[in-house]
Amino acid sequence: MKLCIRILCIFVYQYELASCLGMTKKMKNSQLYKGSLNTIIMKLLEENGKMYGYEITQKVKAITQGELNITEGALYPALHKMEAEGILDVEMEKVDNRMRKYYKLTEAGTKETVNRLSELEDFIRNMQSLVSPKPNLEF
Amino acid sequence: MKLCIRILCIFVYQYELASCLGMTKKMKNSQLYKGSLNTIIMKLLEENGKMYGYEITQKVKAITQGELNITEGALYPALHKMEAEGILDVEMEKVDNRMRKYYKLTEAGTKETVNRLSELEDFIRNMQSLVSPKPNLEF
DNA sequence: TTTATATACCTAATGAAGTTATGTATAAGA
DNA sequence: TCTTATACATAACTTCATTAGGTATATAAA
Numbered sequence: 001m002k003l004c005i006r007i008l009c010i011f012v013y014q015y016e017l018a019s020c021l022g023m024t025k026k027m028k029n030s031q032l033y034k035g036s037l038n039t040i041i042m043k044l045l046e047e048n049g050k051m052y053g054y055e056i057t058q059k060v061k062a063i064t065q066g067e068l069n070i071t072e073g074a075l076y077p078a079l080h081k082m083e084a085e086g087i088l089d090v091e092m093e094k095v096d097n098r099m100r101k102y103y104k105l106t107e108a109g110t111k112e113t114v115n116r117l118s119e120l121e122d123f124i125r126n127m128q129s130l131v132s133p134k135p136n137l138e139f
Numbered sequence: 140m141k142l143c144i145r146i147l148c149i150f151v152y153q154y155e156l157a158s159c160l161g162m163t164k165k166m167k168n169s170q171l172y173k174g175s176l177n178t179i180i181m182k183l184l185e186e187n188g189k190m191y192g193y194e195i196t197q198k199v200k201a202i203t204q205g206e207l208n209i210t211e212g213a214l215y216p217a218l219h220k221m222e223a224e225g226i227l228d229v230e231m232e233k234v235d236n237r238m239r240k241y242y243k244l245t246e247a248g249t250k251e252t253v254n255r256l257s258e259l260e261d262f263i264r265n266m267q268s269l270v271s272p273k274p275n276l277e278f
Numbered sequence: 279t280t281t282a283t284a285t286a287c288c289t290a291a292t293g294a295a296g297t298t299a300t301g302t303a304t305a306a307g308a
Numbered sequence: 309t310c311t312t313a314t315a316c317a318t319a320a321c322t323t324c325a326t327t328a329g330g331t332a333t334a335t336a337a338a
Contacts, residue, residue: 034295
């Protein structure tokens with residue numbers, strides 16, 4: 001029994017250690033990211049022309065230094081939905097005997113991206129007003 | 140028939156006009172705000188000491204120039220939940236024969252607010268990296 | 279050689295948060 | 309009198325994401 005607990009402790013310790021080093025890190029994304037996934041995907045596609053799902057998850061992780069990890073359970077349904085809505089086009093490609101589904105913005109998608117980005121700007125501006133109310137010092 | 144269409148047009152026009160003036164404006168909040176409500180509430184309470192529900196909706200509307208309208212269906216359940224979690228304390232008050240439920244941060248709530256605000260900062264920083272990738276120009 | 283990790287896709291069950299619609303009730307103004 | 313503003317509340321529904329599985333190939337480690 002005591003041995004079991006000791007082993008468990010070692011396991012937990014190593015897990016936590018790994019967490020600290022950002023290796024196994026079962027990162028729980030903040031609630032704040034809810035609703036921003038589509039905007040993120042669209043912006044990345046606008047920038048990179050075409051990307052495949054897995055590539056998107058890795059890109060986001062890299063850009064945010066591991067702070068945001070898009071879960072596949074969120075990503076793939078989102079991509080399928082945007083494809084169904086005519087925002088994205090798909091193109092299959094076989095690389096190294098492994099399949100890839102490349103997504104790119106449609107014309108409509110490109111237009112919608114502009115709106116989404118402006119919404120994001122407004123959102124950020126509003127959130128900043130809310131949390132760091134700058135008294136109008138200009139006069 | 141033509142008359143009907145004309146009347147409809149006038150109605151739509153006036154509705155849009157009212158919208159522009161921010162009067163009737165059935166503002167649909169961007170998806171992006173999902174997940175930010177608690178943070179907003181906590182920050183406002185941290186700043187103002189105590190507030191009641193309706194006051195919060197008005198304050199947010201004012202600060203964001205009408206861009207963000209907290210719906211009551213989201214607000215009240217959120218307040219109740221935060222109270223249940225020990226983040227908020229309630230205090231009833233009767234003003235003008237009308238009831239008000241004033242909320243304020245508990246000690247735990249105040250601590251949690253710090254975390255939430257730092258999460259928000261990270262979130263904003265990450266979103267900015269994602270949508271406006273600033274190449275590291277420093278060298 | 280088996281096993282774990284990385285790449286690459288997928289979905290079903292569940293949960294959390296918000297919208298819409300509705301209800302109650304008082305006060306003030308047109 | 310009828311509408312708007314103030315002030316609370318909740319039930320039904322939608323949307324988005326998490327959790328937890330599943331398939332399959334390639335590579336590195338034990």
